[in-house]
Amino acid sequence: MRLSTVILPIRRWHEGGREAWLRAERLGFHTAYSYDHLSWREPFRDGPWFGAIPTLTAAATATERLRLGTLVTSPNFRHPVTLAKELISLDDVSGGRVTLGIGAGGNGFDATALGQEAWTPRERADRFAEFVPLLDRLLTEASVSHRGAFYSADEARNVPGCVQRPRLPFAVAATGPRGMRLAARHGQAWVTTGDPKLFEAGTPEQSWEALRGQVARLGEACAAEGRDAGKLERVLLTGFTPDRPLESLDAFVDFAGRHRELGFTEIVVHAPIADTMFAADEAVYERIATEALAQLGDPGLTNRSRA
Template sequence: MRLSTVILPTRRWHDGGRDTWLRAERLGFHAAYTYDHLSWRVPFRDGPWFGAIPTLTAAAAATERMRLGTLVTSPNFRHPVTLAKELVSLDDISGGRITLGIGAGGNGYDATALGQEAWAPRERADRLAEFVPLLDRLLTEASVTYEGAFYSAGEARNTPGCVQRPRMPFAVAATGPRGMRLAARHGQAWVTTGDPKLFETGTPADSYEALRGQLGKLGKVCAEAGRDGDELDKVLLTGFTPDRPLESVDAFVDFAGRHFELGFTEIVVHAPIAGSMFATDERVFERIATEALAQLR
């Protein structure tokens, strides 16, 4: 069982940003991730928001042990060829500590920032189904030429490749069968935030059963793909279910214990941001980081 955190890229690096990443490593988190967006929802929409790859590069240079990654990158404004080059460089700078969280994206601000119309859910799924296999090739082959429905590559070169072999791990965020099949074929981990329909009107018990159902579907998809589902890490990004696990250490221990028993191997909590949906008592957050896993064991 692992405990990780998400650090939203809202602070200038030399005005608290660097300290936030260093604190995460000092507190002993397994990994620290950041969102890969151009901007995000209110109240962050009109405030500072920095790029994921440069932020992770700076974090890689500042930290030593903790894993780092995106949670998640999507095709909304990324192209596999340019993303692969950045990821190879980031993996090198970090000494092989990068995990790529990747998903289909949504209809948020990223979806139209490049001037295009927002893609329908079907097209987002179609693009992800092409994006992930091509990115897999780009990160494992020295030269890739490809012509697809949405993406192309012409002798795209990524020598010397990733420090991690054959490439950095992929954590595929998905709740539907198509995305889960991508996780089964290309992923080293699967990511979920739960059932979004339950966030405001559901109960913790409803959410728990929905997550049980998602895990069951993932197991079936893996079996159909000829893969042992136990090989995949199961990552739960908190903050989007009816639960309130960060209210106290006891609340988190109860939440984490139940979800670890359900089959999750990694739980991710947001670093506190005052005045947002991620506002949390800093002292409680630090105690969760340093005490909760010991209580669970």
């Protein structure tokens, strides 16, 4: 199992931003991700919030071993042609340490920031179904032309392509059947936050059962695509289930062990932010980063050695 973290882009680079990424590398996290939004929910909406790709590029120059990624990018304000160019550049600057977390997006935050009406769930799924395969092509082919229902490309050039071959990995966030088919077809990993209906009123046991159902449906999607489900990484982003895995090291080890039974290969925790939904004891967070994997039964194994 791998252990990763999320660093929200809320600090000026020279006022704690750079140090947050260096700390993640020192603690041995496998990957440090950042949200790719134009703004996010309260209390972050009215405070500092920086762009994900520039932030990750700066982090790439500051770190040496830490993998970097978005969790997640969506079509809400992205176009595959311009996104591909930025990702190829980021992959180059980082020396091939980038993972693209990608999802269909949601209703709030930046869904209407470009002046459009918020898309319905069906519209988001339709756009995502075109966005992902086109982005796949743009990151693997030197020149791409495409005319689709939502996106177009006219001899879009992406030379020399990604450092990682054939392209940087996709971690596709999905819970519905169409998204899971995209994960099975184009993803190197699948991402979930659990069942949002259980976040406030559910129990950890109900959440575990819901995740077991999602994993089963992922297996069905892989079977439909003729793909071995065991070769798809499974990523659980914490903070959106009824569990409280950051309460203590023991709580996290128990949480991680139970979800490893479901086949999850990577668990992602948020770097603590006081007075928010991500508030947590900094000392516990550091102990989780440095001690949890050994307690899970991987003596001598570090996050970095699994990179």
